[in-house]
Amino acid sequence: MQNLKIGIVGLGRLGKRHAENLVHRVSGASVTAACSIVEDELHFARNTLNIRDTYQDYDAMLAQADIEAVFLVTSTSLHAEQIIKALEAGKHVFCEKPLALNVEDCQKVVDVAARYPQQIATIGFVRRFDPSYAEARRLIDAGAIGQPILVRSQTVDLDDFAEFQIPFTATSGGFVHDMWVHDLDLARWYLGSEMTRAFAIGGCYKHKGFEQYNDADNASALCQYANGGNAYFFASRTAQHGHDTRTEIVGTEGILKIGHTPSATRVQICDRAGARTECVQDFFGRFEDAFRIEAQAFVDCAHTGTAPICDLKDAMAATSDAVILTQAYKTGEVVG
Ligand SMILES: NC(=O)c1ccc[n+]([C@@H]2O[C@H](COP(=O)([O-])OP(=O)(O)OC[C@H]3O[C@@H](n4cnc5c(N)ncnc54)[C@H](O)[C@@H]3O)[C@@H](O)[C@H]2O)c1
Known part of the structure; x- marks a missing residue:
């Protein structure tokens, strides 16, 4: 070949x-x-x-x-x-x-x-290709947690990248299209249903540069899906510890948790400052593989x-959900 x-x-x-x-x-x-x-x-x-x-x-x-x-x-x-x-x-x-x-x-x-x-x-x-996210999908398909009813997912970036992200917002479409679009894609993928309505709140609590785009440095959203499923999303650009992407899928018979401690290695440092691990610093550190x-x-x-x-229809659905969620954030209304 x-x-x-x-x-x-x-x-x-x-x-x-x-x-x-x-x-x-x-x-x-x-x-x-x-x-x-x-x-x-x-x-x-x-x-x-x-x-x-x-x-x-x-x-x-x-x-x-x-x-x-x-x-x-x-x-x-x-x-x-x-x-x-x-x-x-x-x-x-x-x-x-x-x-x-x-x-x-x-x-x-x-x-x-x-x-x-x-x-x-x-x-x-890319998260669909991460071995842990892919394994969660396999377990859901195998019935391991019964019917998935809630996806709780977050994309959290290290504070240091905010200065890069402010001008980047001019072409990225803002935090919903840039960050939550991953969580939106995962929620559809795991719940097996389409989003029907959404509500979002947040603000520019630290990095006022995002205000010119009516964007946020921290925000939360609550979404409903056609089959009765729910999703809760969180996004932040002010994390001090590292890049902290994590997802939890609650089913009628169990819960799957992916990436709840963003450790860079399996080493735990125990000293007079306490017990801790070093964290991955950016999305590439987390999703390199x-x-x-x-x-x-x-x-x-x-x-x-x-x-x-x-496929392109999955990607179109993620954009459609991101448009709705952006509108929800910018208006403060329930949209859908
Ligand atoms: N999957 C993920 O987790 C993830 C992470 C980061 C970025 N991204 C996506 O990757 C894309 C790029 O992001 P980035 O952070 O690398 O941005 P960047 O600004 O660093 O790079 C953009 C690139 O586009 C090139 N470019 C711009 N206009 C062009 C043109 N007319 N013709 C040819 N090249 C042109 C620039 O030269 C530059 O190389 C974005 O769509 C972003 O959403 C995805």
């Missing part, structure tokens, strides 16, 4: 990590092209990763590069348009989450993808034609 030839687009904070995985840790793939509007990132691609063809212009890469697949790790506001162009150029597409910032753009992508059923198009909801598994899954799907575990 020939390696899948990939062009990676965007080599920023996360794109660099994806590129390193694809070059060094994913089998059946060769990264033969890279695209970024930042020359330093292309220098990294050529000189550190030995990627042969580099482009500052995405359309030029699609027209000229010898590639079969595109791996998009660009700003969220560009995703829908770039996915459509890749599909129309005959490429398989992996795109980072979220699919888009509104349902209309998601629908456009879904409609175009329907014209190219032989090409894989998937969105990177999952990003590799996710990239391998995309390459395998492209080779075999197997449907990805997160």
Whole structure:
């Protein structure tokens, strides 16, 4: 089997990590092209990763590069348009989450993808590939906790990243589309149902820079699902201890808890300050393995034609829920 030839687009904070995985840790793939509007990132691609063809212009890469697949790790506001162009150029597409910032753009992508059923198009909801989150789904499918009735999930970032996140909000769509979209995807996945209404509260308690976007540095939400399930979400950008993503699924016959102590290792330090563990510092520290598994899954799907575990309709539902929750947060009303 020939390696899948990939062009990676965007080599920023996360794109660099994806590129390193694809070059060094994913089998059946060769990264033969890279695209970024930042020359330093292309220098990294050529000189550190030995990627042969580099482009500052995405359309030029699609027209000229010898590639079969595109791996998009660009700003969220560009995703829908770039996915459509890749599909129309005959490429398989992996795109980072979220699919888009509104349902209309998601629908456009879904409609175009329907014209190219032989090409894989998937969105990177990385938690689905984390071995612990995947095991929780397997246990739910096996009936281990009876009927899942509540998903309690949080995305909590270290305070140090808030200054990066403030300007990032201009293209990310805000904390709901950027952070809670993961928790929203998990709630649908575990509850097996669609969100029907939502309420959210919070504010800019520490980082006033988010106020210009009517965004939050800490917030909570309560959501109801069509089958009677509930979800409670928490997001924070002011954690002092580390990146603290955790999820609890309450069922009629048991409870599953994932990641309740964000330990970086299994070492517990016991001294005069108490008993503690070092914590993971960022999303990559927590989900490093999952990003590799996710990239391998995309390459395998492209080779075999197997449907990805997160399709465009799942991604559209996550965006639709994020739109509702953003509206709930911004209005203070129950929406749905
Ligand atoms: N799954 C996760 O947990 C996770 C974590 C972080 C980021 N992300 C997603 O990854 C995406 C990128 O985030 P990031 O933190 O790496 O952002 P970033 O700002 O660090 O990087 C964005 C990249 O896009 C490139 N870019 C911008 N416009 C371009 C264009 N017109 N053509 C080609 N390249 C262009 C930039 O050069 C840069 O390399 C976002 O959609 C974000 O939601 C997902």
